[in-house]
Amino acid sequence: MGLVATTFDKMPGWRGDRQGQAVLAFVRSCERLASLPDSRPMGSGAAGKLAGTVGDWRGLCASAASLPKDNDALVRAYFESNFQPYMVTADGHTQGLFTGYFEIELNGAWLKKAPYTTPIYERPPELVEVNLGEFNPALAGQRLVGKTVGGSLKPFDRRAKIDGGSLAGRGIELLWIDSPVDAFFLHVQGSGRVRMDDGSLVRIGFAGRNGHPYVSIGRILIDRGEMMAERVSMQSIRAWIRDHPDEGGRLMAMNPSYIFFRIIDGALKSVPPDRGPVGAQGAPLTPGRSLAVDPRHVPFGVPVWLDTVDPLEPTQPLSRLLVAQDTGSAIRGPVRGDLFWGFGDDAATRAGLMKHPGRYFLLLPRR
Numbered sequence: 001m002g003l004v005a006t007t008f009d010k011m012p013g014w015r016g017d018r019q020g021q022a023v024l025a026f027v028r029s030c031e032r033l034a035s036l037p038d039s040r041p042m043g044s045g046a047a048g049k050l051a052g053t054v055g056d057w058r059g060l061c062a063s064a065a066s067l068p069k070d071n072d073a074l075v076r077a078y079f080e081s082n083f084q085p086y087m088v089t090a091d092g093h094t095q096g097l098f099t100g101y102f103e104i105e106l107n108g109a110w111l112k113k114a115p116y117t118t119p120i121y122e123r124p125p126e127l128v129e130v131n132l133g134e135f136n137p138a139l140a141g142q143r144l145v146g147k148t149v150g151g152s153l154k155p156f157d158r159r160a161k162i163d164g165g166s167l168a169g170r171g172i173e174l175l176w177i178d179s180p181v182d183a184f185f186l187h188v189q190g191s192g193r194v195r196m197d198d199g200s201l202v203r204i205g206f207a208g209r210n211g212h213p214y215v216s217i218g219r220i221l222i223d224r225g226e227m228m229a230e231r232v233s234m235q236s237i238r239a240w241i242r243d244h245p246d247e248g249g250r251l252m253a254m255n256p257s258y259i260f261f262r263i264i265d266g267a268l269k270s271v272p273p274d275r276g277p278v279g280a281q282g283a284p285l286t287p288g289r290s291l292a293v294d295p296r297h298v299p300f301g302v303p304v305w306l307d308t309v310d311p312l313e314p315t316q317p318l319s320r321l322l323v324a325q326d327t328g329s330a331i332r333g334p335v336r337g338d339l340f341w342g343f344g345d346d347a348a349t350r351a352g353l354m355k356h357p358g359r360y361f362l363l364l365p366r367r
Helices: 019-033 045-051 054-064 072-082 159-163 180-189 217-223 234-243 245-253 345-353
Strands: 002-005 083-089 096-109 118-121 127-131 143-149 152-154 173-177 191-196 201-209 259-268 290-292 303-309 317-326 336-343 355-365
Touching (some): 002 045, 019 054, 045 083, 054 072, 096 345, 118 180, 159 245, 173 180, 173 201, 173 259, 180 191, 180 245, 234 245, 317 336
Parallel strands (some): 290 317
Antiparallel strands (some): 083 355, 096 355, 118 173, 127 143, 290 336, 303 317
16 A cells, blocks of 8 residues: 555545535544544554554544534635545555445344245354454454364355355344345345334344455356446346346355344334444444445545545546445455445445446545
8 A cells, every 4th residue: 555645635626525524424433432542553554554543533533523514614624734635556556446335225024934034144153253463463454254163263154055054043043034135235235224024123234254255246247248347236236136036046155255243223213314334443324424445454534535436427526525434345455445325225326336446545644
């Protein structure tokens, strides 16, 4: 990862954004820092070093808490006075891939019964995640996920084996839903809302993964000549699976990655529109203002200026202030991001269509 110091007037669209809309996301990240010791590093790598420690953010967070969200000029002045922008590069290149995700809604029940026959599993007790940096400093930031078998760490089951029933009957079914395709896309999104058969609403979020790499089934369809690259979206993949029911299950099984979930909120009647699911940082995500990043390169809580194109109008720019608050198994690399669009049909459309090149700038504290 390379970081090139720049200025705000060189960030495309900086003066045209409604930066006040990003204040809530930033304050929510600050709240996660409140309980951490001042000496704790914000992150690792080049960006983590420049981000400093949690103590370096105390004053910034205190000032941000009083920012008026309806005064974009004042919010811009706050960031310009307190932060230094850095353009991010990977092997000398500024361009990377930016995608979108959203909070999916599913139909479910607490007990297995027709049509709710697809399980959503909680984290199995034998699942182990190892921080290799604790054993060898040269491996800092690298993790290994597996399961304990007879005192040894072994690879966890792949998606195909789990879907085949390797975890069935153990009582770790969190709930049941009515569609294996919806379950697959829940795993891709990482969180969702489940409308239960009793009328209540339950929010579920990430609790762990099986450790196998994420494989894009859209890429598989492209490589097989089943779909043109420019036509690939969540919607087009769903349509392909619907039109090829026999092959759809085999296609989904080719992504070995599998996600486990936990209950975030239960028995809800409604959800505030500005309160998304809880991201990897532990803060609620803010629709349109939260970004999933690779935390090996970008520390959680850091403001990010994104410069890409609008998924609905690819000829139009999309430039806005975001906050790094989440991650995902497909988000890997110094210049890679996944924009959280929120909940609903519009969010689903934008997330499904967003797959464009772009670049970003990190806003790190001035020393």
